[in-house]
Amino acid sequence: MDRIVILTGAGISAESGMGTYRGPGGLWDSMRIADLATPEGYARDPARVHEFYNMRRQRSATVAPNAAHEAIARLQRDYGGKVTLITQNVDGLHEAAGSPSVIHMHGRLAGALCTACDHRWDAPDEMSPGHPCPACAAPEARPDVVWFGEMPYHMEEITAALARCTLFAAIGTSGQVYPAAGFVQEAFRAGAHTVEINLEPSAVVSDFAETRFGRATQTVPAWVDDVLGR
Ligand code: BV8
Numbered sequence: 001m002d003r004i005v006i007l008t009g010a011g012i013s014a015e016s017g018m019g020t021y022r023g024p025g026g027l028w029d030s031m032r033i034a035d036l037a038t039p040e041g042y043a044r045d046p047a048r049v050h051e052f053y054n055m056r057r058q059r060s061a062t063v064a065p066n067a068a069h070e071a072i073a074r075l076q077r078d079y080g081g082k083v084t085l086i087t088q089n090v091d092g093l094h095e096a097a098g099s100p101s102v103i104h105m106h107g108r109l110a111g112a113l114c115t116a117c118d119h120r121w122d123a124p125d126e127m128s129p130g131h132p133c134p135a136c137a138a139p140e141a142r143p144d145v146v147w148f149g150e151m152p153y154h155m156e157e158i159t160a161a162l163a164r165c166t167l168f169a170a171i172g173t174s175g176q177v178y179p180a181a182g183f184v185q186e187a188f189r190a191g192a193h194t195v196e197i198n199l200e201p202s203a204v205v206s207d208f209a210e211t212r213f214g215r216a217t218q219t220v221p222a223w224v225d226d227v228l229g230r
Pocket of ligand 1: 010014015023026037090145147148149150173176197214216
């Protein structure tokens with residue numbers, strides 16, 4: 001049996017109404033990464049960053065998973081071999097679609113983190129500077145999201161899965177953010193077949209053996225049917 005590793009990005013949530021980061025109407029088109037998704041930006045203006053994440057946390061609670069999220073949950077349920085699902089997304093749509101395990105390498109909008117004691121808890125809708133940590137009461141709560149310049153989460157587990165995988169699929173990602181954009185090369189070095197499933201060619205499309213272009217709600221269920229049908 002194959003060992004499948006799937007990496008998803010904002011494109012898989014696009015048809016659920018969650019914005020993407022780049023491309024038409026992308027979050028980073030209107031917002032400055034340096035001000036909103038870096039530790040330096042947070043240190044400069046924590047209220048502005050909390051507001052940015054409060055707005056996205058509330059938006060994330062209003063959208064539903066789509067056929068692409070549901071197809072991946074079906075693959076995780078029905079496939080005989082191991083399926084490791086890694087997402088760059090900070091929304092909870094894979095879990096909402098029924099995926100039994102999701103590795104959030106860039107954290108989660110629904111999570112809060114205490115910078116004083118490392119405690120993690122479910123974030124309230126609204127967080128602001130000085131929000132107290134429920135464990136140590138320090139006024140040090142921040143969104144539990146990985147900013148640029150910070151180490152992504154679960155990298156040991158991810159590296160081990162890539163080193164053993166026989167099939168790697170990147171779905172809905174522009175391939176512009178590292179280390180995620182380099183996972184295809186790690187999978188290729190492990191001897192895996194690699195497939196890019198995206199609306200258009202990503203920045204690393206040439207690293208993939210196979211490509212399937214189109215909207216995720218069309219391309220992902222078809223790909224899952226192919227994998228399950230093999
Ligand atoms: C780190 C959380 C090291 C926050 C995010 C120069 C070279 C190489 C690397 C670097 C460099 N300079 C700096 C770096 C490192 C940096 C980086 O890669 N920068 C880039 C911009 C050059 N990376 C980091 O800082 C990472 N950390 O390297 O740490 C380290 C080592 C030791 C010690 C300490 C540190 C951390 C990166 C994580 C940043 N956080 N998110 C938040 O979300 O608010 S990144 C952010 O981008 C999201 O996580 C997002 O998921 C991710 C990637 O974007 P995509 O998911 O790909 O989304 P995008 O909009 O770009 O693309 C959407 C795609 O979907 C498109 O291709 C589109 O065509 C497609 N699509 C659209 N609609 C559909 C569709 N596809 C199918 N169907 C549709 N309907």
